[in-house]
Structure formats: structure tokens, C-alpha cells
Amino acid sequence: TPKSHSIEGLINKRLPSEAIRLLRELGDTGDALGLSVYAVGGFVRDLLLGMENLDMDVTVEGDGIFFAESFARTHGCRVRSHPAFSTAVIVRPDGSKVDVASTRLEYYESPGVLPTVERSSLRHDLYRRDFTINTLAFCINKDRFGLLTDYFGGQQDIQERIVRVLHNLSFVEDPTRVFRAVRFEQRLGFHIAPHTENLIRNAVRMNVLDKVGGTRLLNELILILREREPVRAVFRMAELGLLPSIHPALKQVGEAERVIHETTQVLAWFRLLYLKDHCEQWQVYFLALCDRLKQEEFVGICKRLSVPGRVVSRVFGLRNRALGVLEAMQRRLKHGPPIRNSEVYYCFQGLPLELLLYLAARTRHEEIRRFVSLYITHLRQVRCTLDGIALQQMGIKPGPELGYVMKHLLTARLDGTITTTEEERSMAMSLIRQST
Ligand code: CTP
Structure with missing residues (x-):
């Protein structure tokens, strides 16, 4: 039997009343259908950590799709269901979402009779998860609201700030978890447990990442590069051998260290401008990561990550142009006459923000960084009055x-x-x- 105690006080203290109301309404639907419903995963982890996270995941002991549809009907929501996985997403009128999973361990004792839900099916469901810190659940049914279930020592690991798998085959079953381990470790300031780290290194040695499709790999990389401070995660990935197992050329990421660190500075500068333009932070870091790579290597990595051919050739062309511009400017700074604003404009025109910021991070010339800055903040908006x-x-x-x-x-x-x-x-x- 798991340790179980109430965290209702914590819920009331830390969650906005709107979120609590939603939890209770979900619980009421569970009560009406006779199903146990739990808040699970990252939502519970972050609640215990006192970190804001309103991405609600619930698990239903029984048919989650049926549950989601019933809730939606009575609360004016839409549902997207994925029968193959017994999961559903409730989309609320304000656009916010609740992910619903089913424990799926129900079985039919005889045809036509309602399925029996195995009593410990929540435990089975949580056992399939990546790390102990993500296995906490609290009940949201009325009579047990806030009762925390901890089957695998998740609370202690949260307290001791440890990322730990539940069993030895975790990374073999789902190799993308090696990236998730790094992401949680760096984001939360935790440590990957020694045994778990060994399992990662073993998995890498066994080339388990070779079996992961490019799109999934890219997604994991994007998630890491979108984190608030991705640099330490990048070097942790390098240290664990994750980057070279994406592509051998990424072994030399250490050579890009200066550019990667500069990228953080440049992005911080850009954010402070509060411009309306959207800039994809992950792309700037990705370019920085590939800084030292030859063109074929860059293309090779994009292919490994299943970036569509036309996107690769566009990015490839733009990256070459940008690097050419940088060289030309450096030459001009050494020799030619001063560079005029219009020249800066025509050099940079048509380059996406992400590439411009990458150039600013890459260059060792303060003048060139100033040109990028001038272009972004001023020159690119210049228009004539006469059209x-x-x-x-x-x-x-x-x-x-x-x-x-x-x-x-x-x-x-x-x-x-x-x-x-x-x-x-x-x-x-x-x-x-x-x-x-
Ligand atoms: N999960 C897993 N293995 C994966 C991906 C997800 O076991 N490869 C489990 C995790 O236990 C996680 C849950 O599915 O808690 C939901 O996944 P996700 O939303 O990606 O995780 P969060 O913990 O919510 O992470 P984040 O805070 O980054 O959203």
C-alpha cells in the first residue's frame, strides 16, 4: 500500500481558485459516473515544488474518453479523443485544455457486463511513467479530494531533488526519456541519480537513439532548447553523449561553446527590446550548436532530424548567405571605407530574426553586433513616405x-x-x- 496523505491545504494555498474549481468539477463528473479520477504527473510535481504549472493531466480509473465526453457535454467543452491510446483532450471554452488518460486495465468478466476496473490500475498506469517525480497523483473525487498517492517514492525524490527512473528498462522502452531526464534535471535544478545516469550511458552505448525517428528526436531537442536556460542542458547532453548520438559531427560542440554562451546574451538583449516580432529561441540555439559544422554536416543533422527537404534547402541557403555577409563585413571593417546604413540594410534584408541573432552571437566584432542591433531596432522599419x-x-x-x-x-x-x-x-x- 502506498503512503497516502492529504495535500488539500497545499492545493488551496498554491493553486488559483479557477484551477481548484476545475479540479472539483472534474471530480464531480467522476463521482456522477462512479469513476475515480486523479490529477497526475508534472502538474502534481510542480504543485509540490511550488512552481506554476496549469497544464492539467488527469487519469481516470476506467474509460477516460467516456469521462471526457461526459464532462464536455455538461460544461460546454469540446473533446478530441484518441481511441488507440484511450486518451482525450478536453478543450474548454476559453481554449485551455485538460489531458485525460485512462488506466486501461479494465477487463470484461463476461460479455455484456460492465467492465471491472482492477483496483491497483492507477499504480500500473503510474509505473509506466518516466521518472519517480512524475508518478505522484492526487484524487479529485469529492470524498477523497486532495489525497496524495505516492507509490514509488516520488515525494522523497522531489525533496532530495533527484531524477530517477522506476526500472532498468525505462530508457530501452522509450529512449526519448534520456532527453527528458536532462531537461528536468536542468530545469528543476535536480540531479540525475547515479544509477539512472549509468542507465543513460548504457542506453547511449547501445545506440538506442538510432531507433528513434527524426521527428521525435527533433521534438525533444526543441523542448530542451526552448527551456528558459538551455545552455547547461546542452553541455549535459554533450557530456552524456546524447548529442553525438544524434549526429557524430555534434561531438565537437565544445568548440561552439563561446557562441552558445553569447547566444544567451543576445537573446536576453533581444527580449528586453519588447518587440512584437516572434523569435524562435530554439532555432538560434540550434544554429549556435551547429556553429562549427561544415555544410554537409549541417545538412546531415537536419536530415537526421527529419527536417523536410525544402526547409533544409531554405535554411541551408540562408545560413550560407548569412555567413557570407559576416565575412564580407569583417573584410570591409579591416580594409574598405566605413559601412553605410544602407549597406547594412541590404546585407541583412530578408534574413530571419533567428539568423540575425545567431550572427550577433557568432561575430567577434563589436561593430558587427552593433549593425545587427541597428538593423533589428531601426533600419528594417525604415520606409519612404512616397510609395x-x-x-x-x-x-x-x-x-x-x-x-x-x-x-x-x-x-x-x-x-x-x-x-x-x-x-x-x-x-x-x-x-x-x-x-x-
Ligand atoms: N511521460 C513518460 N515518458 C515520455 C513522455 C511522458 O513517461 N517519454 C509521462 C511523464 O510521466 C509525464 C507525463 O507522461 O509526467 C506527461 O508528459 P509531459 O506532458 O511531456 O510531461 P510533464 O511532466 O508535464 O512535463 P512538462 O512540465 O515539460 O510539460
């Missing part, structure tokens, strides 16, 4: 001539040689006169 239509009204024919004038005006705007609409107009006029 194509206004210029046509002045008598410029659409086509190459119009393009020429527009580019000329924009260049002058960018370099600050003109600043007003009047100046634009007279510059346009003199350009027309010259060309005729």
Missing part, C-alpha cells in the same frame, strides 16, 4: 524605372541624406530628369 503609387502619379512608369527610383530613395533615407517628403520628391524628380 510606388505616389511616384507613378509623378509620372514614373511602373517597371525597372520605378524600382530604380524607389531603391534610390530608400537608400538615401537609410543613410540620412534625405529626411523629408519634400526631399524625396525633389530627389525623385532629379532622378527622372537624369534618366531621360
